[in-house]
Amino acid sequence: MSTAIDTPAATAEKVTAQGKARAKRGETLTGWAFAAPFAVLFVLFLVVPALYGLYLSFTGETLTGAGSGLVGLANYGDALRDPDMWKSLGNTLWFTVLSTIPLVVLSLALALLVNLGLPGRWLWRLSFFLPYLLASTVVVMFWSWMYNPTLGLINGVLAKFGAAPVAWLQDPKVAMLSVVITTLWWTIGFNFLLYLAALQNIPEQQFEAAAIDGAGKWRQLFSIVIPQLTPTTALILTLQILASLKVFDQIYMLTNGGPAGKTRSIVQYIYESGFTGYRFGYSSAISYLFFVLIVLVALAQYKLINRRSAA
Amino acid sequence: MSTYTLSRGIKQTHKPGENPWSVSRMAALLVLAVLAATWLVPFAWSVLTSLKSEADAGAAGITLNPPDGFSFDAYRKVLSAGDIPAWAWNSLLTSVAITFITVATSALAGYAFSRVNFKGKRWLYAAIIAAIIIPPQLLIVPLFRQMLAFNLVDTYWGIILPQSFAPAMVLILKRFFDQIPVELEDAARVDGAGRLRVFWSVVLPLSRPILAAVAIFVFIGAWNNFLWPFIVTTDAHLMTLPVGLQTVKSAYGLQYAQNMASAILAALPLVLVFLFFQRQIIKGIATTGFGGQ
Numbered sequence: 001m002s003t004a005i006d007t008p009a010a011t012a013e014k015v016t017a018q019g020k021a022r023a024k025r026g027e028t029l030t031g032w033a034f035a036a037p038f039a040v041l042f043v044l045f046l047v048v049p050a051l052y053g054l055y056l057s058f059t060g061e062t063l064t065g066a067g068s069g070l071v072g073l074a075n076y077g078d079a080l081r082d083p084d085m086w087k088s089l090g091n092t093l094w095f096t097v098l099s100t101i102p103l104v105v106l107s108l109a110l111a112l113l114v115n116l117g118l119p120g121r122w123l124w125r126l127s128f129f130l131p132y133l134l135a136s137t138v139v140v141m142f143w144s145w146m147y148n149p150t151l152g153l154i155n156g157v158l159a160k161f162g163a164a165p166v167a168w169l170q171d172p173k174v175a176m177l178s179v180v181i182t183t184l185w186w187t188i189g190f191n192f193l194l195y196l197a198a199l200q201n202i203p204e205q206q207f208e209a210a211a212i213d214g215a216g217k218w219r220q221l222f223s224i225v226i227p228q229l230t231p232t233t234a235l236i237l238t239l240q241i242l243a244s245l246k247v248f249d250q251i252y253m254l255t256n257g258g259p260a261g262k263t264r265s266i267v268q269y270i271y272e273s274g275f276t277g278y279r280f281g282y283s284s285a286i287s288y289l290f291f292v293l294i295v296l297v298a299l300a301q302y303k304l305i306n307r308r309s310a311a
Numbered sequence: 312m313s314t315y316t317l318s319r320g321i322k323q324t325h326k327p328g329e330n331p332w333s334v335s336r337m338a339a340l341l342v343l344a345v346l347a348a349t350w351l352v353p354f355a356w357s358v359l360t361s362l363k364s365e366a367d368a369g370a371a372g373i374t375l376n377p378p379d380g381f382s383f384d385a386y387r388k389v390l391s392a393g394d395i396p397a398w399a400w401n402s403l404l405t406s407v408a409i410t411f412i413t414v415a416t417s418a419l420a421g422y423a424f425s426r427v428n429f430k431g432k433r434w435l436y437a438a439i440i441a442a443i444i445i446p447p448q449l450l451i452v453p454l455f456r457q458m459l460a461f462n463l464v465d466t467y468w469g470i471i472l473p474q475s476f477a478p479a480m481v482l483i484l485k486r487f488f489d490q491i492p493v494e495l496e497d498a499a500r501v502d503g504a505g506r507l508r509v510f511w512s513v514v515l516p517l518s519r520p521i522l523a524a525v526a527i528f529v530f531i532g533a534w535n536n537f538l539w540p541f542i543v544t545t546d547a548h549l550m551t552l553p554v555g556l557q558t559v560k561s562a563y564g565l566q567y568a569q570n571m572a573s574a575i576l577a578a579l580p581l582v583l584v585f586l587f588f589q590r591q592i593i594k595g596i597a598t599t600g601f602g603g604q
Contacts, residue, residue: 024428030506031429038420039435041412041476045454046442053453113343118336125593126585127347130354133581135535137553141574142353145360145567153356156373185350190596197597217335246446249537253557267448274452275542287449298444 057284075285085286087261088269089293091176095251095265096244098180103240104233107188111195112225125196129189136186136249143182144169144254169255172262179251179263186250187243191236198232199225234305241301245294266290361385361571368567385572395573397548398555399580405470405540405551406533412475413529414522421484422510426496439478447473448538455542469543470551474533480525487521488514524595527588531581552577 257264274283
């Protein structure tokens with residue numbers, strides 16, 4: 001006989017505790033069973049390459065394996081001293097500035113126009129959104145044709161007005177602008193739909209109240225509509241900046257980064273150092289430097305948005 | 312889900328007393344029409360070119376009535392001689408597989424995050440949030456070397472697997488499952504149904520709209536993805552449509568009509584997807600703010 005005689009209450013407690021522990025184990029098993037298929041893919045194709053890339057960035061890995069082995073921070077030092085890295089980073093930031101502003105402002109303008117309740121709504125929606133569904137390759141095929149110096153539609157129209165032909169993709173001064181125009185055409189539909197949805201959610205009573213107070217259309221726009229859209233604008237701005245920083249496809253296929261590297265993006269530089277220069281370690285180091293930049297941008301935006309909504 | 316009203320149809324914004332045919336409204340309509348026309352021009356110009364003979368397509372100046380007339384010759388040539396049907400098949404196969412795996416794994420994981428209290432949940436959740444910031448473009452080098460090691464370069468699985476999970480979709484589905492009243496599941500559980508049974512016969516049927524939206528977006532993203540399939544395939548027979556088209560451009564050289572015909576053919580499936588699933592696509596963007604590109 002043990003000295004500790006279990007009272008019925010204590011026994012019950014023990015049993016429920018045991019039951020709880022068992023239930024908890026069961027829950028953990030169930031949880032992991034549900035999460036496992038995703039978790040396996042996630043670890044294999046995201047966590048592992050992310051860590052492997054980090055390791056590669058400290059090595060001198062090349063295609064042939066020559067010069068491999070740990071080199072410490074040498075790749076990072078090289079990257080920071082590499083004028084081509086800075087140039088492609090500069091191009092990327094320039095592209096981000098040039099593309100983000102019209103992609104926010106113009107998409108808002110389009111959404112406001114379409115939201116006026118004018119007839120033909122489905123047609124407007126379709127026109128602005130359709131390009132967003134196209135593969136980058138198709139977009140580039142369309143626009144290479146539009147930009148064609150001798151046969152392209154744009155120069156053809158310009159010629160009708162007696163203007164000189166423009167070398168849209170070959171002229172270092174206009175190449176980036178051409179890329180931005182194509183991007184604007186291709187992607188504006190997404191922001192446009194986000195704004196349109198947000199506009200529809202502004203309660204009608206607010207306009208009625210404002211109209212009774214004698215506020216005109218423009219006054220309503222600036223005092224009701226635009227302030228109400230602030231969360232949407234913040235979301236669009238966040239998504240847009242991050243998307244623009246990652247630009248690759250359309251530039252790579254339209255100009256291949258040219259003329260004279262004027263439009264080469266940082267993702268293209270990562271691709272080229274890895275797959276044409278075969279400098280895997282170096283390429284990974286730039287990836288990580290760029291990743292740090294993206295995290296900083298995301299954090300800054302998060303802080304800014306939170307401060308604004310807290311105020 | 313109450314954040315969308317878009318699909319409920321046209322909301323009238325002119326007040327009862329307002330003249331729907333006022334000058335300012337007509338001016339707005341004109342501006343809108345000009346902008347929409349501008350947006351449709353690249354389509355129209357490409358379709359027009361694809362219907363011309365090569366000689367007419369390669370002639371300078373804007374010709375709206377080409378000497379050789381219009382025909383489907385370019386389409387016929389592209390479809391019979393080129394690899395386009397094979398690439399379209401590869402695209403369809405891989406995109407459907409990616410969509411199926413992504414939706415299934417995201418729904419299961421999203422449910423676990425929403426309803427099950429399991430050990431390690433917080434860790435996994437934090438990892439997923441962190442992963443959303445990582446641009447997949449930055450992982451191409453290590454991922455490619457991994458594929459070499461797994462012998463998956465130039466295989467369908469090499470195209471499919473690295474695209475078959477989506478942290479953002481897990482979060483979106485979790486948020487949706489969170490809104491489903493637990494009571495609905497409790498009733499089934501009292502009747503002795505297990506978790507999987509509850510998930511399959513209670514939760515999934517209630518989630519059809521969001522599952523459709525997620526599936527459509529994953530499909531469009533997979534169908535249009537360029538960088539990853541471009542890196543992982545070198546064999547022309549395994550290329551997806553976007554990657555294959557990139558090679559066509561150089562192979563055809565100056566065959567502008569065929570070039571444009573290929574582009575139109577590649578765009579067509581997605582235009583059809585949009586026409587069929589317009590409501591879900593718009594709802595999807597409106598409610599979740601996600602998309603590809």
